[in-house]
Amino acid sequence: IQMTQSPSSLSASVGDRVTITCRTSQTINSYLNWFQQKPGKAPKLLICAASSLQSGVPSRFSGSGSGTDFTLTINSLQPEDFATYYCQQSYSFPRTFGQGTNLEIK
Amino acid sequence: EVQLVESGGGLVQPGGSLRLSCAASGFTFSSSTMSWVRQAPGKGLEWVSYISSSSRTIYYADSVKGRFTISRDNAKDSLYLQMNSLTAEDTAVYFCARERVPFNYFDYWGQGALVTVSS
Numbered sequence: 001i002q003m004t005q006s007p008s009s010l011s012a013s014v015g016d017r018v019t020i021t022c023r024t025s026q027t028i029n030s031y032l033n034w035f036q037q038k039p040g041k042a043p044k045l046l047i048c049a050a051s052s053l054q055s056g057v058p059s060r061f062s063g064s065g066s067g068t069d070f071t072l073t074i075n076s077l078q079p080e081d082f083a084t085y086y087c088q089q090s091y092s093f094p095r096t097f098g099q100g101t102n103l104e105i106k
Numbered sequence: 107e108v109q110l111v112e113s114g115g116g117l118v119q120p121g122g123s124l125r126l127s128c129a130a131s132g133f134t135f136s137s138s139t140m141s142w143v144r145q146a147p148g149k150g151l152e153w154v155s156y157i158s159s160s161s162r163t164i165y166y167a168d169s170v171k172g173r174f175t176i177s178r179d180n181a182k183d184s185l186y187l188q189m190n191s192l193t194a195e196d197t198a199v200y201f202c203a204r205e206r207v208p209f210n211y212f213d214y215w216g217q218g219a220l221v222t223v224s225s
Contacts (some may be wrong), residue, residue, distance in 0.1 A: 033211045035151075042201055042218055043143075043151065048211035086151055090210035093165040095141070095153035 005098025022087035031091035115219030128202030136180035144198035
């Protein structure tokens with residue numbers, strides 16, 4: 001399953017609302033997960049099953065979508081949110097990740 | 107507290123072998139499915155291999171099939187990745203990750219082990 005994540009990079013300011021999209025080459029129902037990764041660190045799970053917020057993740061993060069089109073939204077960006085974000089499908093093997101979105105401070 | 111700790115990374119020559127280990131604690135390892143995921147320097151995430159809790163089901167990425175072998179020892183709460191015939195394209199940080207059902211998401215990751223393939 002091919003993953004198309006966009007944009008590849010994004011500049012935004014603290015307080016902004018940003019949206020990252022992920023499209024899959026075939027339907028995956030809701031088997032879509034979102035991760036945040038900071039330099040030198042392991043990825044951190046933010047959202048599983050397309051829209052389920054992981055425990056401890058701030059509510060400004062939200063996910064939506066099903067089938068082949070998915071969205072990660074971050075409301076009111078905070079300084080600690082500047083990182084790289086990946087989508088990943090867990091519907092079938094091989095597991096595949098999007099190319100990543102580098103969210104930078106404007 | 108769930109912990110995954112990788113070890114065994116290092117510098118290896120092209121064509122060489124290396125075995126990574128992942129020590130698990132804080133959860134029932136024997137009931138958990140596990141994967142290896144890697145990240146080449148400056149690149150994105152690439153899933154490498156999966157093993158079911160009983161080792162009965164195993165999958166590999168095409169890029170490593172026939173060269174890498176995933177295994178586990180539930181008595182030792184440990185996951186392994188035997189890597190043979192290494193090439194420069196295998197240079198990456200290798201993460202072990204727990205995969206949770208029913209939506210198969212990676213909820214816990216290790217800190218990663220760097221494997222550098224170079225002469």
